[in-house]
Amino acid sequence: MRSGKLVTWIDRYLFRQLFLALAAVTGGLTALIWLTQSLRFVELVVNRGLSMTVFVRLTSLLIPSFVAVILPITTYVVIQFIYQRLAGDRELTVMRSAGISPIGMARPALALAFLAMAAGYVLNLWVVPSTLSAFRQYQWDIRTRMAAFLLQDGVFTPISGNLTVYVRSRDTDGTLRGILVEDDRDRSARATILAETGRLKDGTNGPRALLFNGSRQEIDHTTSRLNMLTFDQNELDLGEKTTDIGERPPDMSEVSVWDLLNPRAAHDQDRAKWVAEGHKRLSSPLSTLSFALIALVAVLSGAFRRHGGVVRPLVAVGTVVGLLAFGLAVNNVAARNNGLVPLMWAQAVLPGLVCLWMLLVPDWIAQRFRPPQIAD
Numbered sequence: 001m002r003s004g005k006l007v008t009w010i011d012r013y014l015f016r017q018l019f020l021a022l023a024a025v026t027g028g029l030t031a032l033i034w035l036t037q038s039l040r041f042v043e044l045v046v047n048r049g050l051s052m053t054v055f056v057r058l059t060s061l062l063i064p065s066f067v068a069v070i071l072p073i074t075t076y077v078v079i080q081f082i083y084q085r086l087a088g089d090r091e092l093t094v095m096r097s098a099g100i101s102p103i104g105m106a107r108p109a110l111a112l113a114f115l116a117m118a119a120g121y122v123l124n125l126w127v128v129p130s131t132l133s134a135f136r137q138y139q140w141d142i143r144t145r146m147a148a149f150l151l152q153d154g155v156f157t158p159i160s161g162n163l164t165v166y167v168r169s170r171d172t173d174g175t176l177r178g179i180l181v182e183d184d185r186d187r188s189a190r191a192t193i194l195a196e197t198g199r200l201k202d203g204t205n206g207p208r209a210l211l212f213n214g215s216r217q218e219i220d221h222t223t224s225r226l227n228m229l230t231f232d233q234n235e236l237d238l239g240e241k242t243t244d245i246g247e248r249p250p251d252m253s254e255v256s257v258w259d260l261l262n263p264r265a266a267h268d269q270d271r272a273k274w275v276a277e278g279h280k281r282l283s284s285p286l287s288t289l290s291f292a293l294i295a296l297v298a299v300l301s302g303a304f305r306r307h308g309g310v311v312r313p314l315v316a317v318g319t320v321v322g323l324l325a326f327g328l329a330v331n332n333v334a335a336r337n338n339g340l341v342p343l344m345w346a347q348a349v350l351p352g353l354v355c356l357w358m359l360l361v362p363d364w365i366a367q368r369f370r371p372p373q374i375a376d
Contacts, residue, residue, distance in 0.1 A: 010095060014082075014108035021078045022112060026067060029074060033066045034059065061135035065253075068123040072284070075116045076291035076320055079109045083299040084313060092299070102300040103359050113292035120285030125257060133254035151176070151200075159238050165209075175199060179211060181236065192217045193236065200238075209236045252277050276335040276344070283348040287327070290352030294319055297355045323351060 038059040086092045095105055151157050151167045158164050162185045168178025181193040195214030200207055216229045252260060252274050260278030263271050298316035327347050334340045 010100070010105075011108050011111075014086075014105075015111060017082055018078060018108060018112045019115075021082055022074060022116065025078055026071060026074045029070055030063060030066050033070070034063055037062060037066070058135065058138050061131045061138065064123055064127045064131045068120060068128050068284075071116055071120050071123075072288040072291050073320075073324075075113055075288050076295050079112070079292050080295040080298065080313065080316060083109070083295065087299060102296075105300055106296045106359060109292055109296055110289075113289045116292075117285045117288040120288055124281040124285060129254050129256060132251075136251060136254060163238065165238070176209075179209070179214070181209070183236075188221065189218055193234075195234075207238045209238055210234075211236060257281055272338050273335045275338050276331065276341060279334070279341045279344050280331055283345045284327075286345075286348040286352070287323070290323075290348060290350075290355070291320055293352045293355035293359070297358050301358050319351070323347060 038055075041055060041059055083092070092105065151165060151170070153167060153169050156164050156166050162183070164182040166178075166180040167176045170176055176198045177196065179193075179195040179198045181191075181195075183191045183193060193211065193214060193216050195211035197213065198209050198211040200209055211234045212232065214231060214234065216231065216234070218227045219225075220227050252270070257278050260274045260281070263274040294316050298312040327344070330340065330343045330347055334344055
């Protein structure tokens, strides 16, 4: 009974350290990645006048995707670090002297790895697709609908890649004054539009500009002459011209696994990419368990050294780095040839099975051939 209570207390002690370290490392690394990646969207604040609230709300939708990517790596790092520290502090020596087997000492880490793997599946299958869909829709709305309403005085504002608007000033009632529009959306009829005043209103395909007392200038490509049309009132569509008004083409990162594995006819040319992405979502969380087992084998297997060593931890780090590089290569190749999809599963599962065998078999042999104990 005392031995059982000791093992239970040790399990709780190790799991608490591992869980807190994993939360701290994952949170810190996620914040760092969010900070670096969010710099790409500073342009929306600087050039388009978006508030910091909109900026934070937009970029925070990327956080679940960051966590899904780094969770297997941080799980490995935390387990390797905590168990190496325990070995350096002689705590593993005490546990081994108390009769706890390597698999017994690995039990809290395996519990953490299973928890992280379950979190990875929740992220990959539900959370990440929904947040990326919300992110892309939000970004789409900003670029096609909201940007024109955030025109800054005295600034050339790119509404899209082929449409730029300049406004000299804006009255308190929303009236725009001194308007210049460079419209290159129709390559055969590029136009420069000038207007004294104007107002913005919402339309079915994004914002529309109601212009007063202005002119439209175009170059006739056949005669190379300047054509000018004056108007008292004109309405200009500032939204993107798409075949499906108001609709946004879906990206494979935001659709469900079922849709990835069974792409629609419209995505036949990218079928291999979609299928590979579906298998990646299903297989990548399994690498969390494999990486955790690699760390455990590096610390708990083989001859136990009181003063530890650096060879096995370095080999473990090299193995994880090699598996990550191999996984990236396999994902790229499988996206072109779905016949290589089994390699994605092998990269995620096979290292864990090998490491589990290395932990279990020596323990099983030691128990089977342990010399009989003489009762007192």
